[in-house]
Amino acid sequence: MSKKESPILEVKDLRVDFHTYRGEVKALNGVDLKLYKREVLSLVGESGCGKSVTALTIINLLPENASVLGGEILFKGENLLKKSKEEMRVLRAKEFASVFQDPMTFLNPVLTMETQLEEVFMLDTEALKQAVIKQKSLRRDLGYSDFLSLKGEYGSPSTSNVEASKAEIKKMAKDLCIDVLRVVKLPDPERILKQYPFELSGGMRQRCMIAMALARRPSVFIADEITTALDVTIQAQILHLMRELRDTIDASTIMITHDLAVAAEIADRIAVMYGGNVVEVASTREIFRTPLHPYTKMLMRAIPTVTRSVERLEAIPGTVPDLIDPPPGCRFQPRCPSAMKKCSTETPELKEIVENHEVACYLY
């Protein structure tokens, strides 16, 4: 993650509002984010701070009552906000894979796992055709890792005039399904494919969702609170899996969580969000060693540790801001012990204070 590289995904000053009965919810208040190749960036914050909204905006899956008011989302140089629905759909199929929080509600209960997994592979019949051809030349079964390495070899002249039959394509899809389930460490893939989501355990379902994401060979992997609905032991297993996959797949990951411990486990960099803004971004070590933003500092102090003995848990005084009528200027200012006059008039911008460490605060 050299700083000299340009980010693969960059969010600039993103503003999103929701129209509701009670008023306009100003969910995102100018979010800035940079995601570099092959890194894991963790987006951390309390519920309602806008983490999921940011992710949904990136892949254009906001509900109908949401409007993007401004900002840019640059992916490989292009502004995603300017793209059509169909173009975004293709991007979701080929570049952005998402895994969500609750595998029970996010999987279709009346379709088998096979249907739900195979349809992802079948999105890109060209790639499958390539895979069939490659398999024939390899003269052994194609696995997911081979499939992965085929990415980017589109339309090479040697393949464009060779045909693969529909049946072959379908079979390749099915075989890849089985192999990708092995990649996510699921035993007995053939049986799982025939089952319905409710017949699987929570951890297994989550792995299936991850498999569905892997099937697309994405450039950006968005994991939205994927461990929240699981119990701690399964959580650990999934995180372990994510760490292993990180080396095999060539993707950048945005790991959304409210649990700092999860972020600490797996992230290279952590971005802390509050009330619709990113308030601090730094490498994981930096954030834990030297948090700069008052909110981050209080967050660190609020986590109970095993090593230090504490009398009382330090909670952060006050409550989360009402996003319909947010406080002017910096949204953390009502609860901030170091608040200055300037904080209630203008929102601070994210600035690089120390190398690779950005903060949005007037203290610096």
Added chain:
Amino acid sequence: MKLYEYIIRRLILMVFVLFGVSAIVFYLCRGFPTGFAPWAAYIHPKMTAQQIAEVIKVHGFDQPLHIQYFYWLQDIFRGEWGFTGTWAQNLPANRVFFDRFPYTVELSVAATILTIAIGLPLGVISALRSNKLPDHISRIIALTGYSTPSYWFGFILQLVFFYYFSLWGLPHLPSSGAVTSRLIGTIPKVTGLAILDGLLASNIEYAWDAFLHLILPSFTLAFISLGFLARIVRASMLEVLRQDYITMARSKGLKERIVIYRHALKNALIPAVTMTGIFFAGLLGGAMISEYVFARPGVGQAAVLAVFQGDSNFLLVYSLVLATIIVITNLIVDIVYVFLDPRIKY
């Protein structure tokens, strides 16, 4: 509980329900001799007063009501449903019923098909474009169907498609009966379903004629229930479209068409499909007015005539057969629901 235990329990319940239905109809028909003589089917005008009294005594019409009911129960277990009155030429009630029943079944089947063919797309469109113009239009259509008296609608259809069309020189649809009178009896009766019999006898003219006679009445019937179905489909679709797995399907980059047809529709149609059975059973009963208006020789028309003459025997057959169908259909629908939704386990 196990499946067969459940079925047996429901069947026992059904027997009880049938007793209740028959008791109520029996009591209403025979308990209040407001000018309707229950023995009308057993006498003819030439009988003397004494002969009539004989008949009354022999058939037990002078006994207290619960004794009559008991006799009636005895009779039906022997297969004797009694005779129907003058409007049906004093024939055995069950024969009259089963002669006419296929016409009603034909009508109900056609109406059910129409209901699904029109109601389903109407509901889906409503849901996909909810709260926009197509939704409003289909809801108005659906609710109008629900608000229309079938006798009125049937007559308007007759007026336009039969009377005015012939006035204006357009080819018109027949207004009454099941088959044009000169064609009656020209083919052997196999199933009693006019169109089917015509096809079986390779008599295309007959089958086509029967089909034409079926159009208006079935449309009249269907108009009322299609609104109901559209409503259910709409509500169901809307709920499904809000589910997380639809967001997931979209996030996979699937084409919207696939999201809707493969992911959403299958879930949404579960309640609608199960309702089809209930619709059919309901249409069997609702055919009453439609048949009356279109003079279709089915059991509904017969029931209306029977009511006017206080003919308890026919009404009992009618009520019991249809009640049985309703209860059994409900049972089948409940069981089918289990099979369609893999989440519900028995």
Added chain:
Amino acid sequence: MKSISVGVRRGELAAKLADLKYTLYLLRKNPLVVAGSLMALFFIILSLVADQIINPDLAHTFDYTRSYKWNNPLINWGPGVAIYHGPETLPLGTDGYGRDLFKMIMLAIPLDMYIALIITVGSATFGILLGAIAGYVGGKFDEVVLRITDIFFAFPGLVLALVFAAMFGRTITNLMIAVLLVWWPPYVRLMRGQVLSEKEKAYVEALRALGAGPFRILFRHILPNSIYPILVQMTLDYGGVILTFSALMFLGFSPSPALPELGNLASDGYFHIFEAPWLLFFPGLTIVIIALAFNLVGDGLRDVLDPRLRR
């Protein structure tokens, strides 16, 4: 006990008010519901003032020289129709007794609306009472009520109402009872279901611990909480009741052939369908519009109150 219960209700009231405001907001957004409500309101007001505008005695003036005649140039009904050459303009033609059909419909609307109201409220009340007690008390009573309801549900179509009407003679009261017999069972199921689910909730247990009797719990606490789906059902049933009642009249069970009632007027139209089609058309159309109005409102209400579809 009293003060606690008052406190509970004050809190409830505030929450209910906020809820109501949200409901009205959703309703206002739906143009169909607004249209339906306006139409329904129109008919209600019409029913209240109709006999001020039109002299009800007109229902008893019979002039057979004017039977089945039409003189409104806007619609041509075809060759079988007799044209009225008299001085009055008859916007909707005359009926078999020479009475102005328009005025008869104006008189019939209040009658039908009023009867439908009584039947709807009556069947709802009966069903609610039965369902509430059955659900709360449970046990044998509940079983019996369920079985009886099953029996009534199993009756095909209008048979029960027809048989009752045929046997008990032709008074309006008897006809109302006949229709009521068909429409009460859904309320039993509805109310019973509500009671069963509310019964398990914490506040009921609290009330019982405080010594509240079953009737108090049922009718001062559970019933108000369940009132929404019942109201929706009543609004939707209102149209159906008008349809059923007028169908009975249409088939010939009316107490007097000259009664200004929509189904009754249509009934005469049936026999003269080719020479006086307006006699069937306009009363029927009125029924459609009234039923549609209430169905629009009820349908919209049901959408809005569906807890799964609320934002």
